[in-house]
Amino acid sequence: MLVATWNINGVKARLDALLAWLDERQPDVVGLQEIKSVDEQFPRAELEKRGWHVETHGQKGFNGVALLSKEAPIRVERRLPGAPEDEQSRFIEAVYAIGDRRVRVACLYLPNGNPLGTEKFSYKLDWMARLEQHARTRLGEELPFVLMGDYNVIPQPDDVRDPSAWVNDALYQPESRAAYRRLLHLGLTDAVRAASDAPETYTFWDYQAGSWPKNNGIRIDHVLLSPEAAILLQGVSIDRHVRGWEKPSDHVPVVVDLRS
DNA sequence: ATGACGAGCGTGGCTCGA
Numbered sequence: 568m569l570v571a572t573w574n575i576n577g578v579k580a581r582l583d584a585l586l587a588w589l590d591e592r593q594p595d596v597v598g599l600q601e602i603k604s605v606d607e608q609f610p611r612a613e614l615e616k617r618g619w620h621v622e623t624h625g626q627k628g629f630n631g632v633a634l635l636s637k638e639a640p641i642r643v644e645r646r647l648p649g650a651p652e653d654e655q656s657r658f659i660e661a662v663y664a665i666g667d668r669r670v671r672v673a674c675l676y677l678p679n680g681n682p683l684g685t686e687k688f689s690y691k692l693d694w695m696a697r698l699e700q701h702a703r704t705r706l707g708e709e710l711p712f713v714l715m716g717d718y719n720v721i722p723q724p725d726d727v728r729d730p731s732a733w734v735n736d737a738l739y740q741p742e743s744r745a746a747y748r749r750l751l752h753l754g755l756t757d758a759v760r761a762a763s764d765a766p767e768t769y770t771f772w773d774y775q776a777g778s779w780p781k782n783n784g785i786r787i788d789h790v791l792l793s794p795e796a797a798i799l800l801q802g803v804s805i806d807r808h809v810r811g812w813e814k815p816s817d818h819v820p821v822v823v824d825l826r827s
Numbered sequence: 828a829t830g831a832c833g834a835g836c837g838t839g840g841c842t843c844g845a
Contacts, residue, residue: 576844577834601844603835628835629843679844719845738845773845774832781829785845817833817845 568665568827569594570672572715572788574771574818578602578633582610584812589619592806594822595637595665598674600657600717602631609633626656632674632716634661647675648704649697657694662710666827670796671705675716680737688737691719695746702753705793711825712793714755717818719787720747722757726786728767738787755791758823762803771818772810779810790823799825 571594575581578599589597602609606625614621614635624645625631634640640661647658660673675698680691705712721739724730733739751757759768769784778784792800801824809819 580834601834681845733845736845771845775830775845776832777830778832787845814833 568596568670568825569822570596570670570713570715570790570825571820571822572598572600572674572717572790573820574600574676574717574788574816576601576603576816576818578604578609580814581816582613584809584815586613586617587812588806588809588820589617589635592820592822595827596663596672597635598659598672598715599633599635600674600676601629602633603629604631622659622661624656624659630656630676632656632659632676634659634672634674636661636663638663638665641669647694647697648701650693668711668827670711670713670825671708672713673705673715675714675718677717677719679719680740680743683735683737683740688740691737692742692746695743699746699749699753702750702755706753706755709795710793711796711799713790713796713823714750715790715821717787718747718789720744720789721785721787722747722789725766726768728769728783728785733785738785750791754794756794756797756800758790758792758797758800759786759803759805759821761797762800762823768805769807770805770821774817788818788821790821792823796825801826
């Protein structure tokens with residue numbers, strides 16, 4: 568089965584690209600981030616008439632996440648536990664039965680955290696602590712579990728073309744990277760690192776300063792796998808050609824192939 | 828030359844992102 572994550576930077580602005588990519592790739596489950604749409608304005612009908620099941624957790628103006636799937640989910644949950652007062656729509660997860668296998672897929676849009684020294688950075692770190700606690704809970708269920716999305720964390724120096732440009736950025740702070748490592752230390756596997764030794768596995772290129780033609784990218788979209796999912800891992804793909812399309816998102820899809 | 832950003836909201840220019 569193919570499970571994919573993609574920050575599309577606006578589902579209404581990206582509908583043509585989304586449909587083209589779904590046609591080409593035929594994933595089983597797709598997590599979308601930054602849909603920038605309320606649930607009522609999500610282009611549900613255009614997807615449903617092509618056979619996709621759609622689950623959204625939207626928000627006006629920015630943020631927002633969604634799950635698309637060929638099979639209907641068995642159950643869906645919205646919001647990351649641990650902060651009932653948090654109104655930002657950044658987390659949705661669902662359990663699917665694909666073939667004769669059950670899998671839980673979580674789609675997250677982790678806070679950016681810039682600028683440093685503000686409540687935005689502490690919100691990022693608080694959110695990551697909540698994510699760690701939730702991952703701990705899910706790992707205890709011993710179901711194949713895919714925890715994927717836009718993490719807004721550059722894990723290591725080889726995940727960025729120009730590390731020196733990011734030393735004062737929330738995405739590359741020691742605290743952000745340590746929190747990401749804590750997730751891995753729970754027993755999650757970074758699918759791209761496990762399945763590929765390719766260099767420059769970037770997933771984001773800024774719209775500004777010619778970042779794409781210069782390949783000045785960063786790897787911040789990640790797929791983490793529980794042990795029960797990691798043993799199914801067959802391969803990964805970063806669909807970087809999508810960054811060259813008309814009106815692209817600044818992120819590209821990351822796809823994992825799990826033996827179904 | 829070393830670069831000119833983009834989406835949403837809502838109509839002018841802000842917020843937000845990475």
